[in-house]
Amino acid sequence: MIKRVLQLFFIIIGGTLGFVYIPKIILLLNLGSGIPDWIDSPFVGMVVGAVIMAFLSFWFVDSLVNVIKTFEDKIIKAPITDVVFGSIGLVFGLLVSFLIQIPLASLPIAGISTVLPIFIYIFLGYFFFQVGFKKRDELIGLFRLPSRSRERKKDLRPEIAQVGDYIPYKIFDTSVIIDGRIADICQTKFLEGTMVIPHFVLEELQHIADSSDVLKRNRGRRGLDILNKIQKDHSIHVDLYEGDYDDITEVDSKLVRLAKEIGGIVVTNDFNLNKVCEFQKVPVLNINDLANAVKPVVLPGEELRVQVIKDGKEQNQGVGYLDDGTMIVVEEGHRYIGKTIDVIITSVLQTSAGRMIFAKPKLLEKAL
Secondary structure, three states: OHHHHHHHHHHHHHHHHHHHHHHHHHHHOOOOOOOOHHHHOHHHHHHHHHHHHHHHHHHHHHHHHHHHHHHHHHHHHOOHHHHHHHHHHHHHHHHHHHHHHHHHOOOOOHHHHHHHHHHHHHHHHHHHHHHHHHOHHHHHHHHOOOOOOOOOOOOOOOOOOOOOOOOOOEEEOHHHHHHOHHHHHHHOOOOOOEEEEEHHHHHHHHHHHOOOOHHHHHHHHHHHHHHHHHHHOOOOEEEEEOOOOOOOOOHHHHHHHHHHHHOOEEEEOOHHHHHHHHHOOOOEEEHHHHHHHOOOOOOOOOEEEEEEEEEOOOOOOEEEEOOOOOEEEEOOOHHHOOOEEEEEEEEEEEEOOEEEEEEEEHHHHHHO
């Protein structure tokens, strides 16, 4: 459709140029003598110009259509904030250019009064478009109201209504979806508001699910199953974010930028992404922190009964696990592999990556 429109446009341009200039060219070249009078008619020139431009358009119209479609795809994939603020910058630049070219039009030098305004329009339009596009985050923060009212709880009684009732978006990363626990957490209502699944995260999941590696393929398919499970639960509000950032290749960096733009919270279990978010002052929820928080509290000196199942990293160490998956490193536990013994906790190490308990056999303690 767009190709036909462009061809019609160029045919009209060719007809207009032929109507105006071909009779003048015939007169200028003195070609009017010896030929019929109708040859130098403007209407004949219009037909000739239209035919010439129609043939020429077949050479370059396809390339022009490809350029337009590429530009259209970039506009569609770009976040709406990029398009809006870029357009505002462009309009402002054209307005400034119009005000500048008014005094230039009165200059006596023809070259300056005609060519220079065109250059000013192009330069300032592009300049202010880039300013609006690249400064969109600061402009959003400048115009953002101090009290946002989206996703308010209408049914709260006045006496118990909380001051900040805005519920920020929860943005899922790939690792937390593959992990699977996020579906159960959403069902328990510990996460409120809208759960955002970025399209670039969905593409990464699909890429993992199509991997030739069996383990990766199974992980990717499990992640897609988890997404379907969350989406089918009508008590969970899920939104798919269609935008993308072509200037960024890493999915984690895209997540951080998206969280900054919409004022959301990144939900992850990736230790490195957790640290990046903290460094860039982006709110983050690590489900490993939640899992550690709800685990039974154990203190040094308490006794536990554990089965030692394998060797530890250090010499003479044994390793066992609690029912919730917490690893227990048993000093001098190598000799008890395959046995269930009582141990005494010596220390507990807890980080965002998980919790590790160090202990020593109770029998050894008694012997000492």
